[in-house]
Amino acid sequence: MGRIYDCTVESEYTAGLRLARSAIARGALVVIPTDTVYGVAADAFNPEAVQKLLDAKGRGRQSPPPVLIPGIPTLDALAQNIPQPVRDLVAAFWPGGLTVILEAQPSLAWDLGETRGTVALRMPSNTVALDLLAETGPLAVSSANRTGLPAAIDAIGAEEMLGTSISVYLDGGVAGLGYEPVGDRAGDTSSTIIDATGFDSNGTLRIVRNGVITRGAIEAVIGDALAPARVTPVASGASVDTDDDAPTDAATGDDRAATG
Template sequence: MSSIFDCGDDAQLLAGMRHARQAISRGELVVIPTDTVYGVAADAFSPAAVQKLLDAKGRGRNQPPPVLIGSKETLAALAESVPEPVERLVEAFWPGGLTIVLPAQPSLVWDLGETKGTVAVRMPEGRVVLELLAETGPLAVSSANLTGKEAAVSAYDAERMLGDSVAVYLADGMSRDGVASTIVDATSLVSRGAEPGQGAVRVLRDGAVSRAQLREVLGDLLEPDERSEDGDS
């Protein structure tokens, strides 16, 4: 039986965070508020938990979840390298609604699905999610909805779709704007070098951070328009 905790109430917040930490440590799923949309979270280093997340959403291994982190510094531990243009993106938009795809650190022992050696990473904004990440470490997180359905903008929306597949729901009001994060692919900056003309950052999904904002930081390193699909917080 799932539990829903109102994080606007201090007593429920403390109990909810405790239950959420315990659920993550047991390999169970937790729904969490983020600054974009509500997300369903699992221990990123537990293949069984990640598979539970994919099963709950009705996704295959060909749609691996992004990873949320609690500090900018953690990116260097998850990515093979962090090129200077990516450092600029991190400084400009983290914490916030930008997910960055980079080649994954080869030494990591995890299984997020068919990632082709990459990892999609974001540092979200929000007291509840950051406090949880500080205690659990990186979490695999996807939007808290069934695949093909609208992203959940409240814990109660998520509960209606995901039900008892999730152990704990942390409710913290409505999502601020209900817009998912922008996803950018910066892998070519690592594989081909970070000099202008040798690699580019490609927008995989438009979202909370606009292309105009990205271009202000990246200039000509931002590749021209390509659009993509739904799905992650």
């Protein structure tokens, strides 16, 4: 069973970060805190590691994980055809609780699952996550839970669900405390997900999951470039696991896997 390292203790943080980096390098899984919930992390460029992540969660390739990145410059390395409104949103809300679905760079040698040529990207606002990302580069990260269970908001909760499938647990305290729970469900501190893949055809970005960055805050930045809210959710053209930061509805088993 993976050991839990208390990142508030300097010696444990140093050891945990070193072992987490080593685990990622050999294709193993690590649980890390983010600013929203805890996540299961794998090397985004190692298909076997990504498959381990999906297996640990009990998910299929039709729900590929989002990718966390260490900084805004990485955006252009992983995505193409980035519209100006996305750049404006990134400047306003990264690091933080905004995930953006974009067209992936076609030259990338990775296999995240059935992405339909897209990638969901986010720069988290969490020191532990950013420190690890600075050493490993982009990580495929999905919420730390088994499918059908709520996402863990602490390391103990993650360990109870994921157990020996994880090599290292980094404990950064309770996640999500910096946000108001204004997502689609009660107590939901998930990231807001914006789909930008239709911008070239319709000139707008679409919210495909409501989260900690509100519609009003987004409209204040990009105005009419944000598509009107839909009363009935419509499936996105992108296919990415939306449960990267989202607690699942345990009553229904709904993982909100509409996109990233």
